[in-house]
Amino acid sequence: MASILGVETLQHTNGTDAITIDSSGNVALPQVGTGAFYRTGTWTPILSDLSATDTNATIHTGTPQIQLGQYQRIGDVVHIQWHYKTPSSSFAYTNGSSGTGQLNWAGLPFTVANISDYYPVANCGYFAGLNGYDGGGYGYAFQGIGIYNTKQVHCNYPYANAVTSLTSSVHSNTNSQSMWSMTYLTDDA
Numbered sequence: 001m002a003s004i005l006g007v008e009t010l011q012h013t014n015g016t017d018a019i020t021i022d023s024s025g026n027v028a029l030p031q032v033g034t035g036a037f038y039r040t041g042t043w044t045p046i047l048s049d050l051s052a053t054d055t056n057a058t059i060h061t062g063t064p065q066i067q068l069g070q071y072q073r074i075g076d077v078v079h080i081q082w083h084y085k086t087p088s089s090s091f092a093y094t095n096g097s098s099g100t101g102q103l104n105w106a107g108l109p110f111t112v113a114n115i116s117d118y119y120p121v122a123n124c125g126y127f128a129g130l131n132g133y134d135g136g137g138y139g140y141a142f143q144g145i146g147i148y149n150t151k152q153v154h155c156n157y158p159y160a161n162a163v164t165s166l167t168s169s170v171h172s173n174t175n176s177q178s179m180w181s182m183t184y185l186t187d188d189a
Contacts, residue, residue, distance in 0.1 A: 043069035043109035045082040045180075049168035051101025055152065059097035059168060062087030066177065071109045078110050078186050085177035099169035105144065105180070108151035113185040119145040120184035122153045129176040131169055133157075142166050146184045153182065 009017050044067055052059050066085035071078055082105070093099055105122075112120065122144035127133075133142070142157040156163040171178070 037075060039071075039073040041071055041109065043071055043080070043082075044107050045069045045084050045105055046107040047084055047086075047168065047171055048095070048104045048106050049097050049099070049101030050104050050154065051097055052104075053096035055104055056106045057095050059093055059095050059099070060086065060091050060171075061094050062089065062091035065175070069107070069109070073110065073186075076113070076185050076187070077183065079181070079183045080108065081179070081181045083177065083179045084171070086171055086174055088174055090174065093172075097168065099172050100167055102165040103144075103155035103168040103170065105153040105155070106151060108146070108153070110186040110188040111151055112146040112148050113187050114149040115185070116148070118148040118185070120182055121145060122155075122180055122182035124155075125179050125181060127176075127178040129173050130171065130178070131173045131176065133166075133170045142170075144180070144182070146182060153180075 009019070011017055046056065046058050047064075048055050048057060048059050064085055065088055066083050068084075069080060069082035071080045073079075084105075112118070124142050124144070127141070140158045142155055143163075144153040144155040146153050155166040157166050170176070
């Protein structure tokens with residue numbers, strides 16, 4: 001069955017099919033999964049804070065037990081998940097941090113789109129063993145926002161009809177951990 005344009009296949013300049021339309025009108029992208037349109041991979045979440053000398057570098061000495069991030073990118077939409085668990089033995093602060101700055105996740109696989117006032121929401125789906133966090137007195141889970149034109153997420157928690165910065169000291173116990181997810185737009189190629 002021919003389309004209105006008389007085209008069933010659009011081809012890339014190298015001769016491979018880029019888009020096909022079947023007899024039912026279904027559009028297929030044969031290159032999805034092999035080209036830049038669709039990508040998956042891993043990334044390394046970095047626990048930092050906004051008082052650190054370098055907010056893109058870790059604030060803990062020692063090796064985290066778990067430091068795993070995964071992403072799926074379709075076009076300019078990126079979905080990420082990450083899991084972080086502090087070292088199992090004693091560790092200290094480094095990078096100019098004392099644990100009093102706002103918790104910051106760095107190292108996102110793609111830059112958050114450079115759109116003024118664009119702050120995609122990051123959700124914490126699980127946490128355990130944190131230091132002194134009681135959900136703002138209400139049992140709330142904490143959250144974060146992606147910061148446009150960076151590879152960072154700044155964390156906070158709901159409190160008294162607003163949000164309060166979550167300090168990085170919550171992740172100062174050995175074996176403390178949290179799991180996160182966020183979907184955002186990127187301008188990266």
